[in-house]
Amino acid sequence: MIAKKNKKRKMDCKKEETLRRGPWLEEEDERLVKFVTLLGERRWDSLARVSGLKRSGKSCRLRWMNYLNPSLKRGPMSQEEEMVIFQLHALWGNKWSKIARRLPGRTDNEIKNYWRTHFRKKVEAQNYDKIIDWRGNTGEDLWRKYKEAEITWTRTETQEHGFDETVKTSKHRNMESGKETNGGICERERFGVMSSPYENRISDWISEISTDQSDAKLLEDHSSSSSENNININVGSWWFQETRDFEEFSCSLWS
DNA sequence: AATGGCCCCAACCGCCGTTTC
DNA sequence: AGAAACGGCGGTTGGGGCCAT
Structure with missing residues (x-):
């Protein structure tokens, strides 16, 4: 068993020797956007191979999920977002x-970094009075509200969905991640965030691909296979269900 | 102008659960 | 059924930028 693991590790190392690491170049980004648009957000290892990028599938996935995905919201956290992070x-x-x-529109990595840089020290120092939300509540006020929120939130989770978050299957999780992509657009409008130059560039790349005759066939093949499971309908209903819950939750905290 | 310290964040790592073959 | 491949997650790292001295 151990020998097998070592063998695998050796093979991985050999593979990694030829792989690029570190910051992504603009050409790599462009290529990745092109291939994700063509092949979809899945099978990252084969996507990495087919695209000719000298990156691991994992690295490609991370770059897309955390940076290139056009549904991501850029720019600083709003106060509302900041408070949601703190509360959750x-x-x-x-x-x-x-x-x-x-x-x-926000990634786990972004939130993790945000927490570490903005909140952790204050919280560790029990310096709650330095945290003031958009209504002027101090950390003390918020701390009391978290406790109330905990009750509201867990009740909403179990009553609305009828299952515990911790026992969700991966199918549930996948549906949720699809929903995020869809929801990002709605939320972006809600928060009044405009497109950044970087987003514009990505949309340019995507539109270049869509108009390319040679790629049209590939897109056609892909869309016919993905339409089989009607994912858009499912994703939509999940998202709106979640939005209602989210707004109820926010109201209970900030009113 | 040089330098040291700190902050921020993109990217990586290792592990583990899930899916595919 | 079991092994391999894949994908997701939380923790960590390293480099670039900023600022004070």
Whole structure:
């Protein structure tokens, strides 16, 4: 068993020798966007191979999920978002991906970094009075509200969905991640965030691909296979269900 | 102008659960 | 059924930028 593991590790090392690491170049980004648009957000290892990028599938996935995905919201956190992070962290701890699901357009990595740089020290120092929300509540006020929120939130989770977050299957999780992508657009409008130059560039790349005759066939093949499972309908209903819950939750905290 | 310290964040790592073959 | 591949997660690292001295 151990020998097998070592063998695998050796093979991985050999593979990694030829792989690029470190910051991504613009050409790599462009290529990755092109291939994700063509092949979809899945099978990252084969996507990495087919694209000719000298990157691991994992690295490609990370770059897309955390940086290139056009549904990501750029720019500083709004005060509302900041408070949601603070509140949900109080509720759930370091469950970054879980928290990210409540903040469309934000990634777990972003939230994790944000927490570490903005909140951790203050919280560790019990310096709650330095945290003031958009209504002028101090940390003390918020701390009391978290406790109330904990009750509201867990009740909403179990009553509305009828299952515990911790026992969700991966199918549920996948549906949720699809929903995030869809929801990002709605939320972006809600928060009044405009497209950044970087987003514009990505849309340019995508539109270049869509108009390319040689790629049209590939897109056609892909869309016919993905339409089989009607994912858009499912994703939509899940998202709106979650939005209602989210707004109820926010109201209960900030009113 | 040089330098040291700190902050921020993109990227990586290791592990583990899930899916595919 | 079991092994391999894949994908997701939380923790960590390293480099670039900023600022004070």
